[in-house]
Amino acid sequence: MVExxxxxxxxxxxxxxxxxxxxxxxxxxxxxxxESVSELAEPHDVSLAAVSKHLRVLEDADLLDVEEDGRVRRCHLDAAPLSDVFGWLTRYRVLWEDRFDALADHLENDDR
Structure with missing residues (x-):
């Protein structure tokens, strides 16, 4: 339950x-x-502070690691947690595919 x-x-x-x-x-x-925080911020039309807040949310989700080298913060993607999302989505994809298959069978039998 705790897990x-x-x-x-x-x-x-x-x-x-x-x-x-x-x-x-x-x-x-x-x-x-x-990439560094400033490199990540460059293509976005938001402040460096706003990008830092976005990075904090990504870091809290364990999707990135931040490495500090003096005043420069380098961010690295950690895609491993996305496998949890993939597993969750897969369970529901299978559920809905089964339901749609059952509906198709029902509609086919109904037409006969």
């Missing part, structure tokens, strides 16, 4: 992190490799 609650909290944090387009764009940037 399930922990997994649910992690999923909540990940979905919260993925729920904002700027954070999704930042994750896409990091998929190409590590």
């Amino acid at each position: 399930q609650q922990s997994e649910d909290l992690n999923l909540d944090a990940i979905f919260k992190a993925l729920g904002h387009p700027t954070r999704r764009e930042i994750l896409e940037q990091l998929a190409d490799g590590p």
Whole structure:
């Protein structure tokens, strides 16, 4: 039960992190490799402080690691937690596919 609650909290944090387009764009940037906070902020029309807040949400969801080197903070993508999301989505995809298959069977039998 405790493990399930922990997994649910992690999923909540990940979905919260993925729920904002700027954070999704930042994750896409990091998929190409590590970048500094200022490099991540450059293509976005928001302040450096706003980008830092987005990074904190991503960090809280364990989707990125921040490495400090003097005054420079380098961010690295950690995509491993996305496997939890994939597993969750897969369970529901299978459920809905089964339901749609049952509906199709029902409609086919109804037409006969």
